[in-house]
Amino acid sequence: xxxxxxxxxxxxxxxxxxxxxxxxxxxxxxxxxxxxxxxxxxxxxxxxxxxxxxxxxxxxxxxxxxxxxxxxxxxxxxxxxxxxxxxxxxxxxxxxxxxxxxxxxxxxxxxxxxxxxxxxxxxxxxxxxxxxxxxxxxxxxxxxxxxxxxxxxxxxxxxxxxxxxxxxxxxxxxxxxxxxxxxxxxxxxxxxxxxxxxxxxxxxxxxxxxxxxxxxxxxxxxxxx
Numbered sequence: 001x002x003x004x005x006x007x008x009x010x011x012x013x014x015x016x017x018x019x020x021x022x023x024x025x026x027x028x029x030x031x032x033x034x035x036x037x038x039x040x041x042x043x044x045x046x047x048x049x050x051x052x053x054x055x056x057x058x059x060x061x062x063x064x065x066x067x068x069x070x071x072x073x074x075x076x077x078x079x080x081x082x083x084x085x086x087x088x089x090x091x092x093x094x095x096x097x098x099x100x101x102x103x104x105x106x107x108x109x110x111x112x113x114x115x116x117x118x119x120x121x122x123x124x125x126x127x128x129x130x131x132x133x134x135x136x137x138x139x140x141x142x143x144x145x146x147x148x149x150x151x152x153x154x155x156x157x158x159x160x161x162x163x164x165x166x167x168x169x170x171x172x173x174x175x176x177x178x179x180x181x182x183x184x185x186x187x188x189x190x191x192x193x194x195x196x197x198x199x200x201x202x203x204x205x206x207x208x209x210x211x212x213x214x215x216x217x218x219x220x221x222x223x224x225x
Contacts, residue, residue: 082142088175093216097182099209101164101193107201108162111193118196122155122164125192129153132188133170133181140184144176153185155193164193167212179211 075081103111111121118124130151137145150171158165168185170178190206197204215221 080142082144083176085144085175088218090174091216092171092173093177094169094171094214095177095179095182095211096167096169096213097179097186097209097211098165098167099186099190100158100207101166101190102205102207103162103164103193103197104201104203105162107197107204108157108159110200111164111197112157116196117199121193121196122157124196125155125164125166125189126153128192129166129168129185129189133168133185136181136184140180143180146172146174146176146178146181148172148178148181151181151185153189155189164190166190166193177214177217179214183209183211 072083107116110116114120130153132139133151133153134148137143148170150169152167152169154167156165156167157163166186166189168182168189170181170185172178172181187206187209190209194204194206210224211222213221213223
């Protein structure tokens with residue numbers, strides 16, 4: 001016989017049935033607890049049938065919420081927001097990013113021999129990458145306007161795949177990281193290479209834009225394997 005077929009009619013006979021959402025008379029609860037203890041050998045754990053008051057929802061503090069993984073640029077209602085970094089402490093922050101521009105043999109030979117009609121591709125792209133890092137907050141709306149202390153952009157020709165390998169580094173001492181500045185630097189440099197060479201080839205591909213390393217801040221150091 002089902003335990004509920006055995007127990008619940010007793011509750012129904014006592015003062016009439018009540019649904020769990022609205023509560024059950026306390027004497028009926030005590031009777032139910034005794035029946036369950038006699039059957040199972042122990043008292044039931046706290047449940048919606050008990051008389052304990054409902055637990056209050058615990059909302060994490062802003063500091064605790066900051067340590068939890070998630071999308072920091074989205075508020076509790078799902079709307080986009082700019083992160084408030086004012087509670088954070090200043091620290092030395094460095095980020096390194098990279099990308100690759102696949103030129104193809106024809107465009108690669110022209111760049112290597114500095115025969116592109118627009119001029120020195122690698123030098124122009126280098127300056128463009130540095131400028132791009134300094135304009136990151138204007139290009140990406142929720143980025144903070146960071147005072148950069150140093151930006152480095154290096155472009156290297158790779159004969160094996162007829163490409164330009166670009167590496168960018170951004171440094172600051174502040175409350176938020178410079179990952180976006182480093183990635184903006186290599187992206188703008190890569191786009192500049194394309195613009196300088198597009199007359200020679202339309203088959204150029206900018207690829208593998210990614211963060212390679214970051215240091216500083218609460219999350220500490222990270223490097224790509």
